[in-house]
Amino acid sequence: MSDTHKAAPMVDEVSDFEILEMAVRELAIEKGLFSAEDHRRWIEYVHTLGPLPAARLAAKAWLDPDFKKLAVADGVKASLAVGIDWINGPPTKFGTPSDYCSFRVLEDTPKVKHVVVCTLCSCYPRTILGQSPEWYRTPNYRRRLVRWPRQVLAEFGLQLAADVEIRVVDSNQKTRYMVLPLRPIGTEGWSEQQLTEIVTRDCLIGVAMPQPGVTSNAKRPVHPAVHPIHTGH
Amino acid sequence: MSKNQHDRAHHAKKASGVGDPQCFRGEAGQAKFKNGDKVRIRDLPDIFYTRCQVYTRGAVGRITKVVYESPAAEDEAWDNTDHPEWFYSVVFRQHELWPDYPASYKNDTLETEFSERWLEQA
Amino acid sequence: MSASKETDVSVAADSEVGIGTAEIPLLEAIGRSGRVWGDLAAQYGVTNPDPPWKVSLDATCDALSAEACALPLLERRAEEDELSASCYRNVPFPERQLLALAHSMLTRDLFNEEELARRMREVRERLTGA
Numbered sequence A: 001m002s003d004t005h006k007a008a009p010m011v012d013e014v015s016d017f018e019i020l021e022m023a024v025r026e027l028a029i030e031k032g033l034f035s036a037e038d039h040r041r042w043i044e045y046v047h048t049l050g051p052l053p054a055a056r057l058a059a060k061a062w063l064d065p066d067f068k069k070l071a072v073a074d075g076v077k078a079s080l081a082v083g084i085d086w087i088n089g090p091p092t093k094f095g096t097p098s099d100y101c102s103f104r105v106l107e108d109t110p111k112v113k114h115v116v117v118c119t120l121c122s123c124y125p126r127t128i129l130g131q132s133p134e135w136y137r138t139p140n141y142r143r144r145l146v147r148w149p150r151q152v153l154a155e156f157g158l159q160l161a162a163d164v165e166i167r168v169v170d171s172n173q174k175t176r177y178m179v180l181p182l183r184p185i186g187t188e189g190w191s192e193q194q195l196t197e198i199v200t201r202d203c204l205i206g207v208a209m210p211q212p213g214v215t216s217n218a219k220r221p222v223h224p225a226v227h228p229i230h231t232g233h
Numbered sequence B: 001m002s003k004n005q006h007d008r009a010h011h012a013k014k015a016s017g018v019g020d021p022q023c024f025r026g027e028a029g030q031a032k033f034k035n036g037d038k039v040r041i042r043d044l045p046d047i048f049y050t051r052c053q054v055y056t057r058g059a060v061g062r063i064t065k066v067v068y069e070s071p072a073a074e075d076e077a078w079d080n081t082d083h084p085e086w087f088y089s090v091v092f093r094q095h096e097l098w099p100d101y102p103a104s105y106k107n108d109t110l111e112t113e114f115s116e117r118w119l120e121q122a
Numbered sequence C: 001m002s003a004s005k006e007t008d009v010s011v012a013a014d015s016e017v018g019i020g021t022a023e024i025p026l027l028e029a030i031g032r033s034g035r036v037w038g039d040l041a042a043q044y045g046v047t048n049p050d051p052p053w054k055v056s057l058d059a060t061c062d063a064l065s066a067e068a069c070a071l072p073l074l075e076r077r078a079e080e081d082e083l084s085a086s087c088y089r090n091v092p093f094p095e096r097q098l099l100a101l102a103h104s105m106l107t108r109d110l111f112n113e114e115e116l117a118r119r120m121r122e123v124r125e126r127l128t129g130a
Helices: A016-030 A034-049 A051-062 A063-074 A075-082 A140-147 A147-155 A192-198 A201-205 B002-015 C003-008 C023-031 C037-044 C056-065 C073-085 C095-107 C115-128
Strands: A101-109 A111-117 A165-170 A177-182 B038-041 B060-070 B087-092 B109-115 B119-121
Touching: A016 A147, A016 C023, A016 C056, A016 C095, A016 C115, A034 C056, A051 A063, A051 A075, A051 A177, A051 A192, A051 A201, A063 A075, A063 A101, A075 A101, A101 A111, A111 A140, A111 A177, A140 A147, A140 A165, A147 A165, A177 A201, B002 B060, B038 B087, B060 B109, B060 B119, B119 C095, C023 C115, C056 C073, C056 C095, C095 C115
Parallel strands: A101 A177, A111 A165, A165 B109
Antiparallel strands: B038 B060, B038 B119, B060 B087, B087 B109
């Protein structure tokens, strides 16, 4: 529009954190903990990660019953259809320390709602879903979801009828999980692209349900875990 | 440290292009349990390291899927990959895990995986 | 089932870690006075939810675990949780992920505080010409 305005805003300030990140990385390379080339390979991989492939997998499964069967039976194989190779994709060529190559797609039904957690650390199917959100990593979510799933889901705005089975899936060994949510009404005749857009990250973890018109995750307040395990009796 | 690095290199070679846990396929012998079996989670002592959650100890659940073969986390943490085991996905009624879980939500369940050493027939 | 079982939901991972939460002056100062991304983004009208260095930080974490195994993933994550609830509880994410990583590395003597402070000065000079 005008020459006096920059095309896109940018932060014109070097923060202590930016400097710390560089200093830590440079020292690690200098000490031989990894090479500059290693870091470059990992950064390239991390850059490619995001929730889109998992969303597309869900949309495809909604549209194609045969693909849905494959997805539920063999998640690793089904992932190839959305461009994710669990085995050969990551720089290690066998998965990463955080992403083993066992992947299950958990199919919701009108009577079963899945929701995923890792109570031990924060295992997450990042190969297909990207980096985990902060709230997923907090002890507050990890400890409370297994114990009080309905209360935690309610905090996410998800109230479920008493006769719906909530199945919490704790990914504390080698399998990683994504939820295949129910296709919402009001999406009849939609294209794969349209459907993909409403399958947000939170739907794929299981703390939200897809809705026409909702294409982004709600902002989640993150509470510190203050004796979370003693509350709510 | 040197042993650790040696073993990691060995593992990388074995798993490269195959996947982990796929690289342990065929190494655990006959699976002791099958889909639908009722199992109890054993309450073994935690020696140094485990990924078997304390909240499942002693609880009875049902196997929903025989998932893969792999060294148990308790061995793998020390780079011992000599004795892979079958892993099972087990589903529990929430009430079985938490006795005061509200009766009005008696359908609610929890599913997670165990290596064979943690399971006994129930 | 006893009441104590309830406090043990994640005991398996936590029990053996215990990084110790003694403060490290250099990191404590950065956490106190460093400008976090949320503030910078608001001031400069930038909408990217993550700071530009976040991807590089994640790559560093991966490389540390995967290459020479200097800092295994599970240990780093457990320590990050512990430090996020203590030393860096007032620092938002992902700044505190970075502080916790540096803390874990210093605790393991992968480098020392003096080296880190010196390297930070050098980086600052390089970036700002100061």
